[in-house]
């Protein structure tokens with residue numbers, strides 16, 4: 533069991549890291565030859581980080597376009613953030629004071645995630661326009677995340693898992709010396725689903741987490757007039773008419 537899950541764990545993490553880096557490389561090396569910032573956009577380069585930050589922290593564009601989806605998505609992401617904060621202790625021996633303090637509060641991150649995810653799922657079923665553009669992978673991801681939050685919450689509130697053993701196993705994994713794998717069924721399911729999520733991440737729309745930073749409509753400065761880019765062929769003013777064009781001009785008088 534330990535060897536199997538250690539191998540699966542390393543494979544999932546390798547796919548995740550290589551996959552995400554490859555996608556980020558692709559995003560970064562894709563030319564963005566047109567000025568297409570979505571206005572109102574910053575008119576100086578220094579305004580761009582603020583704009584991106586408002587997207588990352590507040591999901592500003594989504595807020596402007598659809599308040600219900602924004603609320604559902606925001607609640608889910610807050611729950612996810614809290615869940616990840618609570619998982620820090622599984623992977624690192626010492627927990628920073630601030631995180632340890634946050635950890636003392638019972639915040640029910642699983643239930644917060646499930647609330648947001650449930651609403652996102654419901655919207656895909658009851659809003660015609662949203663249902664029309666939904667594809668199988670949209671539902672698959674929602675179900676996968678619901679299952680992870682669900683099994684995590686069950687592990688926390690109903691079927692106690694051996695947290696010390698989880699910590700030993702995870703820290704062993706990080707140090708390339710895997711310790712015994714915790715065999716409580718609910719943990720096996722939770723962990724397996726997380727591995728599936730990690731391996732699927734680079735191929736899914738979850739890559740929006742990195743893609744946002746490369747989005748031309750969000751990261752461009754609105755200065756097409758102030759900073760005009762002239763193509764090399766147009767640098768000397770009007771190009772000389774070609775012989776064919778000259779003939780055509782003469783013919784038309």
Ligand code: HEM
Pocket residue numbers: 612615618619622640641642643645680681682683684685687688689693695698702719722723726
């Ligand atoms: C390899 C990585 C992971 C391990 C070893 C792990 C392990 C665990 C364990 C042992 C619990 C029960 C905690 C307790 O009893 O206090 C738990 C809870 C939970 N897990 Fe994970 N987990 C992992 C990754 C994730 C990920 C990536 C997510 C989210 C996408 C997640 C979401 C949750 C949630 C929402 C809970 C309930 C937390 C609560 O209500 O306090 N887990 N996890």
